[in-house]
Structure formats: C-alpha cells, structure tokens
Amino acid sequence: MYARSSHIHARSSAVDAGIAYIHDSVWPALTGLDGYVGLSLLVDRLSGRCIVTTAWQSEEAMIASRRDADAMRDRAAQILGGSPTVDEWEIAAVHREHHSAPGACVRVTWARVDAEHIDRAVDGYRLATVPALAELDGFCSCSLLVDRDSGFGVATATFDNPEALRRSKSATDAMKAATVRDAGVEILDECEFDLVLAHLRVPEMA
Numbered sequence: 001m002y003a004r005s006s007h008i009h010a011r012s013s014a015v016d017a018g019i020a021y022i023h024d025s026v027w028p029a030l031t032g033l034d035g036y037v038g039l040s041l042l043v044d045r046l047s048g049r050c051i052v053t054t055a056w057q058s059e060e061a062m063i064a065s066r067r068d069a070d071a072m073r074d075r076a077a078q079i080l081g082g083s084p085t086v087d088e089w090e091i092a093a094v095h096r097e098h099h100s101a102p103g104a105c106v107r108v109t110w111a112r113v114d115a116e117h118i119d120r121a122v123d124g125y126r127l128a129t130v131p132a133l134a135e136l137d138g139f140c141s142c143s144l145l146v147d148r149d150s151g152f153g154v155a156t157a158t159f160d161n162p163e164a165l166r167r168s169k170s171a172t173d174a175m176k177a178a179t180v181r182d183a184g185v186e187i188l189d190e191c192e193f194d195l196v197l198a199h200l201r202v203p204e205m206a
Contacts, residue, residue, distance in 0.1 A: 001037065001091040001202055002062045003055045003145050005154070006073050010048040010080035018080040019043065019196055022052060026072045027199065030054060033068060035061020038200035042106055042193035049191060050080060051108070055091065055202050062088060089145035089154070092122045095130045095206035096141040104140060104195040105165040106158045107172060110188040111179075115151040121183040122146060125155065128182075129175050130206045133157055136171055138164025143202070158195060165192060 010018055022041055030036050037055035044050075054069070056062035077084050113121045125144045133142050138160040146153040157172060159165040179185045 001055060001057060001205070002059050003053055003089045003091050004062055004065075004069065005051055005053045005087050005089065005145070006076075007085045007087075008050045008052075008077055008080050008082040010050050010082045012045060012048045014079060014081045015043060015045055015048065015050065018050060018076055021076055021079050023197060026052070026076065027197065029068070029072060030065075033061075033065050036065070037202055039197060040195065040200050041197035042108065043196045044191055044193050047191075048080075048082070049193070050082075051193065052076070053200070055200050059090075087147070087152075087154075089147055091143065091202060091205060092146045092153070093126050093130065093144040093206045094141070094202045094204060095134065095143075096204065097134055097139055098141075100140045100158055100195055100198050101160065103161045104158055104198065105162050106156050106193045106195050107165060107168070107190065108193060109155045109176065109190045111153050111155065111185045112188055113151045113153070113183060113185045115149060117184055118146060118148050118151055118153075121153070121179070121185055124179060124183045126206050129155075129179065132171070132175055136164075136168045138167070 035057040140158040
C-alpha cells in the first residue's frame with residue numbers, strides 16, 4: 001500500500017478554515033476515487049504545521065489520483081496560506097492497538113538511512129519499535145512510511161491524549177537512539193500534532 005503526504009505551514013488564523021475545507025470537500029471527493037483507502041489530518045496549531053495524508057491500495061492508484069489531488073491541494077494551500085511540500089511513500093508498517101478518539105495526539109519523526117540499509121531499518125521498526133510502542137500507556141497506533149530509493153522515511157506514533165504523549169517521550173527517545181545505533185538511521189526532525197481527522201483504513205502491516 002502507498003501514501004501521499006502534503007505538508008503545509010499555514011497561517012494560524014487560517015487553520016480552522018483549512019480543516020473545514022478538508023473535512024467538507026476534500027475527504028468526500030477522495031472517497032470516489034479508485035483505490036482510495038483513507039485520509040488523516042495532523043495539525044500543530046502553535047506553528048501552523050498541517051499534514052494531510054491519503055492512503056492508496058497500490059502505487060498505480062496513487063499515481064492515477066495525482067491530478068485530482070493536485071487541484072484539491074492547491075485550494076487547501078490557498079485557504080491555509082502556505083505552500084505545500086508533497087511526498088509519496090510506500091507504507092512499510094502499520095500497527096493499531098485501538099482506534100483513536102477525539103483528543104488523540106501524534107508524534108511524527110522524519111528520518112533517513114542509506115538506501116541499501118532500508119530493509120534492515122524497516123525490519124528493526126517492525127520487530128523492535130512496534131512491540132515497544134505497544135507497551136506504552138495510552139498508545140493507539142503507529143506507522144512507518146518509506147521511500148526506498150532515497151532512504152527517507154517518516155514514522156508516526158499516536159496516543160490517546162496529550163498527557164499520554166508527554167509521558168511517552170523518554171521511552172520513544174530511547175527507541176530512536178537504539179534505531180540510530182543499530183540501523184544507522186539519521187533523525188532529521190520531530191514534531192507533535194493534534195490528530196484532527198482520522199479516517200485511514202489501512203490494515204495491520206507489522
């Protein structure tokens with residue numbers, strides 16, 4: 001399965017209007033496209049960072065959706081007042097302990113590894129990181145998206161509420177340190193978001 005993420009730094013004053021557009025217009029429009037699996041929206045209101053991710057049954061379905069997605073993304077960017085950065089990924093792992101509820105929060109980590117080591121990094125995430133995350137109080141779900149050609153990837157960990165996210169910080173920092181040590185991964189960035197829309201229907205892949 002595959003995913004497309006659109007990352008926009010929005011004006012803080014425009015975030016609510018952008019959320020409404022994505023909920024009322026983008027989400028219903030996408031449901032009619034072949035191979036569409038679901039959508040999520042992450043928002044950091046303090047910085048204005050917004051990430052819309054759509055999932056697709058195949059790379060072909062994702063590619064076929066580009067024209068429609070481009071038009072909706074351009075309109076969303078106009079409303080939010082920022083320029084989007086777009087990435088397309090292979091979904092390498094998904095694990096869900098339970099579905100999220102209102103108030104859920106997500107820690108997103110961007111990373112890179114030498115492309116020839118991507119399989120080792122994915123295996124390490126599936127075999128070590130996923131079980132360790134599942135032991136944390138308030139854990140909901142996690143995912144790993146990768147670009148095998150470049151070695152770039154993005155990992156998400158969703159928790160029930162901001163307090164659970166805060167409590168997990170030391171444990172997830174230790175997991176990242178182990179990943180850096182064992183798989184040669186370079187951590188590029190990390191940010192915490194509110195999970196505003198959660199309609200991804202990606203099956204278990206861990």
